[in-house]
Amino acid sequence: MRPLVGLMSRLGLRCLTVTGVLALAAACGGQAATQTTKAEPKANASASAVSAATLKPGQDVPPPAGKPAFTMTGKIAATNQTGGLAFDLPTVERLAIYEVRLYEPWTKQNTAFRGVWLQDLLAVAGVKADATKLHFVALDDYTVDLTMADIRAGGILLATRAGDGSALPIDKGGPTRIVFLNGVKSGANADQWIWSLKAIDVQ
């Protein structure tokens, strides 16, 4: 014990402190490494109006003229068919159209989209006050839930076209898909970016 004591008396606090700090740094290092590898380049998200709305909340939503793009069911006031609303793309595009530019986590590219704000869509659909979340279903039966709070926070777009105005093919995630402006909390997880929407159930 005596030599050890001597040792400690020489190096003492300094040795201990250095060791402690290094150990802490090492312990944290692993965690830090795993997190920093996920860091993503952030594009400057921007949104600009393309066209004004011709279909406003309170107005009846006409039944789809052609093939419907997606349907809405659940706690909504407006209906145009039994059990809910059916939207074809032209009807959807009567809402105010915005063009957004954002980082798409799946293709890992900055991409432009055109579409309507999800809030606007819900307003047109007359979502009831007691609704708490939206249940999205894709053509491949993939599902995503978003809370009403997330949606009211804004920045979630129902994209109907690419940035250049061309329609979205299915193999690009069309005909409609949900995109999030960068920095929107609910879009942080790429799994939330549901594409090829089939139905929206308001719950």
Next chain:
Amino acid sequence: MRGRKAGQFPDLLATPARRWQRALQALLVIVMVSATAGVLAIVVQSSVLLGRMTTDVSVAQQRTTNLHNLQRETLRLLQQLTEFEQGGTVDAVAIRRGLVGRFLDVVQLLFPASSPQANELHKIHVALDSFDWAKLGEPATALSARTGAMTLVSRIEVRIKNLYDEQEKFFYAATLDSLAAKRKSQDAIAVLVSLAVVMAVCWLIVLRRRTRSRLARAYSALVTEVSERRTLQHQLTHQAFHDALTDLPNRALFMRRLQDSLAATDRATATAVLLIDLDGFKSVNDTLGHGAGDELLQRVAGRLRDCVRDDDTVARLGGDEFAVVMPAALPRDATAVSRRLIDALEAPFGVAGQEISVSASIGIAHLDDQSTAEELLSDADIAMYAAKKAGKARYAVFERELRDQALHRARLEQRLARAVELGEIEVFYQPIVDVGTDRILAMEALARWHHPDDGLISPAVFIPIAEETGLIGDIGRTVLRQACRTAQRWRTSVPGCEQLSVTVNVSARQLLADAFSQEVHDALRDSGLPPANLTLEITESMLLEDSGAVAAQLDRIKRIGVRLAMDDFGAGYSSVTSLLRLNVDLLKIDKTFLEVDGRSGGTLIRAITDLGHTLRMSVVAEGVETPEQLDHVRAAGCDAAQGFLLSAPMPEIVAHRYLQGARDASDRPPSLDPIGA
């Protein structure tokens, strides 16, 4: 003290053993540091590895999931193509195909560009797109197109499945690796934490030890200081209560012991105090020096200490005065100890290369009912004085009478001192008469104390006191000057007294004072008395004190021209040698011879007178009180006589008248010239 400190707190560099220990310490430091560094490296490495693996796993998971989705959509496409016959639509097939295409893109992006997997997926996508799906909508070609499509899709499905299997395997492997790395990392961290804990514990121990050793050092310093202070205090106390020379208790401690003893004594066994005074110590100091005196005192102290009982305390009160306090002492104990002390001092001391003998006079005082320590000590002092007076080397026990005497004496001393100041000491004169012619040869001047209340006090009482207190110097000088003046006046004013002499007694103390011969000279000069008309009377005992100094002094006096008389001859040693040596002019025979001669018929006086005459001295018989005695004296051939028969000592005025009357009685002038001179 210093030595003990060094023992308690050794210098680490002091010995080889310490050096060895230091080497071990250094080694341990190195081991400890390298162990820490090694573990730290492992931790960092595995943390990085873990991070990478975690990424790999998460990527693999993502790929697996999406490959799985791709496979699922491919199967659905296949299913759609199978169901095509039973009312499937081209649109439905297109949707499925689109979804497959979508996943192909997504999955391809999950692999690095131009990796085999990415290339494979790209090829699959190209193959899917290059099929002419439009044929499916045309009834003519629908059947063959469907068969072709199914073949294509099922091939695609197999290729996708292969990719999936491969990716799944990788995922599992990556997961396992990741878990292993995680465990390794955790183990390393655990080791590191353990090391840190061990170091922390060691450090705490070091801190504690350091604090403890600092405390121990402080404590030891404190103890040292306290003990030093205590030692110092002890020394100071010892010094305060002990005599520096002999290391015996001093007066303060003696008094304390005495008081303690008095406080503790039950009256049956009383306390005794012995006061010891060395006889003749002063002469040792004077002749051999203070160094020898001090050495003698130390040796005496040692012998005294050996003589007393264990409970007794020997103290040195100062100078050559020692004291013993004996608690619980019976009277015979005190005397026994005293005798022992006196005996112990009997053997000579070898001091400064000489054999020196001293004796002690001891005064013993016993506890009295009312005695205080101071009284007891003063009682012992009185007894010691008595012992000294009774002769030396003996003891005396205090008695109440001694104290009364002492008190009386003390009172007398005070009164005598005052008497000298007030001039109460008168000079009386007694004639010395020629027995042949009845002429007055000389007048002896005698000091008389005429006390206003007590009347005349005998010289036998006050002269010894005066000698002891030193007042004899003053008294002697007064008597000498007055006698000279008076004698000169008589010589000049009384007819027939032109040759009158005066005799004055001189004490040993006066004679030993250096200034005495000068005083004699001054007295003669001031009075005008011729030196030959002054006779100084000395006694034999004076010669014992310091014969050398006395002889020198007497020699000086003789040279002035003053004459000498040997007083009280026959009362002491009756040394003929000293008579010869001192060149005495007048021999005064002590009165005891007259008394003795009353029976022996004057033969002794005759013998002494013959001796005196032989030595060319005049002979005077003292104390002649009866006519028969005068006859004896005359018959013995004495030159002169003195005594009450002739005349008692008289005051000056009476003496004056006596002289005038005596002139008528004889026509011959008085003469004290030695026969034949």
